[in-house]
Amino acid sequence: MQASGKQERKLLQQHERERKYWKKWSVGWNVFSVVTLVVAYLENALLATRETVDNTYYHWFLIAYIAYLVIVYVVGQVTHGGVRSYSGHFAQLNSSIGILLIVQDLITEKFAIMELPFFVSFAQILQQIHEDAKLLWESTLSSLGLWAISFVVGTLIGVVLGLLMGRYRQFNYWAFPYLKVIGIIPAAAWMPLTMVIFPTSYLAEIFLIAFSVWFPVAFMTIGGVQGISKDYFESAKTLGFSEAQIVRKIVIPGALPSIFIGIFTAMGLSFTMLVISEMIGAKVGLGWYINWAKGVGNYTQVYAAIVIMALLFSIIFAIFSKVQARLLRWRENGN
Amino acid sequence: MQASGKQERKLLQQHERERKYWKKWSVGWNVFSVVTLVVAYLENALLATRETVDNTYYHWFLIAYIAYLVIVYVVGQVTHGGVRSYSGHFAQLNSSIGILLIVQDLITEKFAIMELPFFVSFAQILQQIHEDAKLLWESTLSSLGLWAISFVVGTLIGVVLGLLMGRYRQFNYWAFPYLKVIGIIPAAAWMPLTMVIFPTSYLAEIFLIAFSVWFPVAFMTIGGVQGISKDYFESAKTLGFSEAQIVRKIVIPGALPSIFIGIFTAMGLSFTMLVISEMIGAKVGLGWYINWAKGVGNYTQVYAAIVIMALLFSIIFAIFSKVQARLLRWRENGN
Amino acid sequence: GSNSANKGTSTYKYGSITVPAKDGSVCNAPNYIAYEKGFFKQNGIKAKLVANPRDISDLEAGFASGKYDAQNGDFQYLPAIQNGAQIKAAGGIHQGCIKLLVPKNSKINNVKDLRGKTIGIPAQGSTPQYVTSIALQHAGIDPKKDVTWKVYSTDLLAKAAQKGEVDAIGTVDPYAYQAQKQNGFKTIIDNNNASGNAKQAAMGMKKQGSCCYLYISNKLINNDTPKAKAIVKSYQEAAEWINKHPEQTAKIELSKGYVSKTKFINVKNVSEILRTERFHLNLKKGKSDLSYYIQQLKEAGYLKKNTNNKQLLKQAYWNPKMN
Amino acid sequence: MSLLEVNNVNRVLTDNNGAQVNVLQNINFDVQQSEFVSLIGPSGCGKTTLLRLISGLDRPEGGTVKVKDELVTKPDASRGYVFQHGSLFPWETIRDNIAAGLRVTQGRHFDKQLVDRYIALMGLQGFESAFPHQVSGGMAQRAALARSIIMHPELLLLDEPMGALDAFTRADIQNVIYRVWQQTKTTMILVTHDIDEAVYLSQRIIVMTPRPGQIKQIVTNPLPYPRQRTSDDFLKFRQTIQDLLDFGSHDQLVTDSKEKAK
Amino acid sequence: MSLLEVNNVNRVLTDNNGAQVNVLQNINFDVQQSEFVSLIGPSGCGKTTLLRLISGLDRPEGGTVKVKDELVTKPDASRGYVFQHGSLFPWETIRDNIAAGLRVTQGRHFDKQLVDRYIALMGLQGFESAFPHQVSGGMAQRAALARSIIMHPELLLLDEPMGALDAFTRADIQNVIYRVWQQTKTTMILVTHDIDEAVYLSQRIIVMTPRPGQIKQIVTNPLPYPRQRTSDDFLKFRQTIQDLLDFGSHDQLVTDSKEKAK
Ligand SMILES: Nc1ncnc2c1ncn2[C@@H]1O[C@H](COP(=O)(O)OP(=O)(O)OP(=O)(O)O)[C@@H](O)[C@H]1O
Ligand SMILES: Nc1ncnc2c1ncn2[C@@H]1O[C@H](COP(=O)(O)OP(=O)(O)OP(=O)(O)O)[C@@H](O)[C@H]1O
Ligand SMILES: [Mg+2]
């Protein structure tokens, strides 16, 4: 139940939290997750290492992780708000991460069951990140910029085309058959053409990434528009809405849930294309960095870039989820 | 309204056709589309060509296209069945294809406004396809086989994971965070690892393609399962369904619409990955062919491969659409 | 198979090998010829030619996991070998195919003019980058600081230069040859110094320096030396054959579909490229070349600062001691 | 001059089997300014079809629909329409839904006080910022009414606005409608299945026949307002309508025509 | 021995505001073999909650629900449940829906004749291979009934199975239920808002109070079967129930508790 008062909104938030963070607060799991990480630390510090690696950064990472857990657990223990729900819910997952860290450390660094150069320990990756910090930072910024521009452009094009195709069947008739075919042309095949067509290679890169985004977004948007109950259109008409107002007030919000699905699906693909597109004309960038590392067979660098990309992706994913939850809060089940 | 009689099913089919092929039969458009293609033929045959090209195959293509149109139009004129609806509906689109053919011929072959090697005429592509017919045929078969296996494997994995994550929140809790991160690792980064992990490079290729498929499929499947009304689960329980029966009779059919969306979204991506994955260990294949042609910058071959891929994609898309329409015929709006 | 192929033993004494070679490139000729002219077969090897991933790390993974056995590739593998790639060079196989080119009306006339310029290359860590870097070092230019590298896929480098996105391009044949012939690109650096050009030599381009090498997987070298030797022998014979019959080689490459035909990629041009590359499996010179490159790459900063040259050479080179 | 004139209206539709069906045949009636008219008839007889023609959402195959002597050609804000399920926009709050039409006609600076008044009138205070799925069916239906009424339509078309509600909530909404009608004197046409409802609210009741939908009879309701559902007069008049509808015997299982027709 | 015994049942739920709410308080009643009992009460009083406890879909916080002296712990096929919207599986044909339960208990070679008999009994011939969205609401509801009844449950729980139907179709389904009950003597509990319906069908009517849901009174219906809706006795008994429900004045706009509570 919704009400205007602040009090009630707060209660609503709590209810929402309970739906999302359904694992109960448990002192046992909290302690256990800290224990696994402490064990990961001790195991790494005490056992002899077979490979050359500077474990300092790994130790710092573990200490920071432990500190973070201890803080949220203490806060969770004394408060009853979001921190408690959140940290209680993720205690078990944190334990599993601790165990994974121990296992990977043992099978790579300690017993070399899986060996260099293809398998590296997380400690080695962190060491690499520290070594290449400046280059990686530049690369991350550069890639993020390229990705953000391309993703926005691709999403906009996808949404606009999807809305047009979904709402106007004439447009659908003319555009869909051509777009369907264009949509599957592999990026590799596009690369020469984009070079010729676009004045700068940065634009060509943007095109390649945007291209990987618009297809799923447009595809989902079409479905979203077509799935809107015609009651809403008719209500709008009897309230005197013009076509423009119908698009703005009915078509777009109605298709938004589907648009978000398209955006989420396109995200993974856009990261793949980022790596590919940075093969044309890039001076720096995570994709460029991966290609470079692959060129000299330095897998640790490849993994370092992947760790950063995964982190980036998780952050972007979380932001999008938040935006989605906010924009789609009118839906029964929240997301 | 549905009834068991054959007669009524036939009427239903007709109604369905009208929903799908809504452009009315029009003699004018039919004639016009044939005219555009005849003009395309004459233009190509009569105007002097600036580039070296053997236009024979293009002429054959145009003649076949014209013959096809004339046949379906004649059939459409005298019958009232599916052919009439279909060909009437697509007459305008066919005209646009005719015009496009004329335009591309003029700006490449005839006036060389857009030049070799990046821009080639359709006639040159057809000539190339004819020249490399045997190699392309083998490549197509090989790629199709690889794609089919990988796509099935990827879809199955995606559906199974999606069902598990959608239905069992414990599974979702443990699997989703890890799978989400794994899902975004770009293929380029995977390639060396897959080579090391999988015993044969064919398996590595399958993995790479399947990997691009399972993510969107799993993602959509989760949503599909979570979107099933809990009424159905409760009805099933009061009818004595076991968990296995619930999964088979409720979860799978209920998620099927979303699974199909996932499959359609994954298709484009899987074609991109086909090209990338055929760089490891393939002796032949469309992706290999593209890479091979790029080895000396023979773009005509690249485009030839793309034309074949587009054709393949259209056929696969059409088959999937048919299967989807059949499996989801229980839905109100058919698809 | 040709006539000579049938002379060999009907059974394959050493079993089969997989060679990642089918990438449509011209200078992969030894693979094609060893296969087509039956040199593999004569030496008791059943060879399978497959696609070439081009990307070193993919190749490396293929070698490490036993999916690939031999290949001819550039000296660009040195850093990869230092990073643990399980392959060794067994001699140079042909001379240079790598050039640094500038567009027709470029103001760049020699290496010194490259300071502060942007250079297009096929990949970070590619042979063209290394060759250019060696020349830059000889001209007193720091390849890591004084120039900007930009990456384009090989087929697009010339286009990038024409569009002015880069000032010079480090590229390989047949793209380099085509850019020269068709678009009038000027050569600044040519690592093919068969003629002993003093200007090129001053830039560190060795006379008769090998450009591509025969690589064999460590697994094979360590576990089945005779087989590895048989591979070396096959390539040796193939290289000699190519050197003698560039025209026929070109014909085989084009007619058997190893290299795709275009207006430019025809028998005449391909045999010209093959002729200049002077195919010959040079076992001894290969080692000294490699040693030279190790030193150069170390100086240029592409190898680790603390590289032990001798040890890396041992790690990177295998002398098959053919008699 | 009547507010609404429906003259010889015919509606022919292609049903799912591809056959042509006369859904409405020769419909004639007038509605006066400020009148409350109910349309009642078996399911599938064409009530919704008729209402859609009046609103302008559809056009008749024959005959004319005129409002204030002008031919109706397309829907506009002067003829409000409330659907069975309200059709509130789920992505807008109750307040925004109610204001939706005003925003269109008055632009960004629409009369916010007016919206507040209607929120109060409909008893929706405290739920202004709730989304439709967060309120009960009855409240959603009240908001849908408010959304239409706030536009001060000449004619309000109500297509079973209480059909999906339970008996108790239904009675509540009936009272809301009654009160609004009393206060605003808006002309209303109510489509319903519920004889009680028609008798409780309307001045005239148009009884329709099953397909092809025709007007069987137009009955004037003699009862004075406010009406008592349990009064004898009420029950008697209710019986009159029930008889007119020929709501026959229940002793056999019939797959009646209306269901086949759906 | 009673078929069903509900003893001191309590149900406490956390509502959307996070507060604990007593939805059902101290519910006690028995149902005899072959009896037809109706549950009636205002919206939100806990009728559905109670039915779910009886079916085993939920467990009470206090008290016990026993069928044939055995504690109900989870739903099974011996207690049929028909939902307000039928909840036919949209991806199965009418025939497959009706056979769904049989397929589970009898496996692949279930009694196909039985399915045909029920299709005939429910007047669904000709629609066997239609999908739920292709049939009318009334037919879907008949199929949902058939799907439950075909399992020969000891107890059939009907949660407003006619609530979403129009008045005419509702009367039709009421007759179907009546006929099935007469023929099969299945014990039935019907939740409804419709006093007419309760009076027309049931032997006893359990009247519930608004939250916290308690039993106000259990009334035995004196009318003999078959009943006439228009008979004076019918109307009189109807009035008794109406009075019990204290279905008060309609003269003010109330945002009543049931709506606030939703
Ligand atoms: N778009 C359409 N195409 C074909 N037939 C239609 C269409 N819309 C309605 N019909 C048919 O027209 C008839 C009248 O439908 P309508 O919805 O107007 O009835 P109704 O009186 O409103 O019924 P209900 O009381 O169930 O709402 C029905 O038989 C229906 O099947
Ligand atoms: N899962 C739940 N969590 C919290 N409260 C609930 C839940 N389910 C029902 N309620 C509350 O319990 C009360 C009884 O609900 P129930 O659905 O049983 O009423 P009902 O009598 O069936 O109403 P209706 O006639 O509208 O169907 C309501 O106030 C409702 O808001
Ligand atoms: Mg209607």
Ligand SMILES: [Mg+2]
């Ligand atoms: Mg209920």
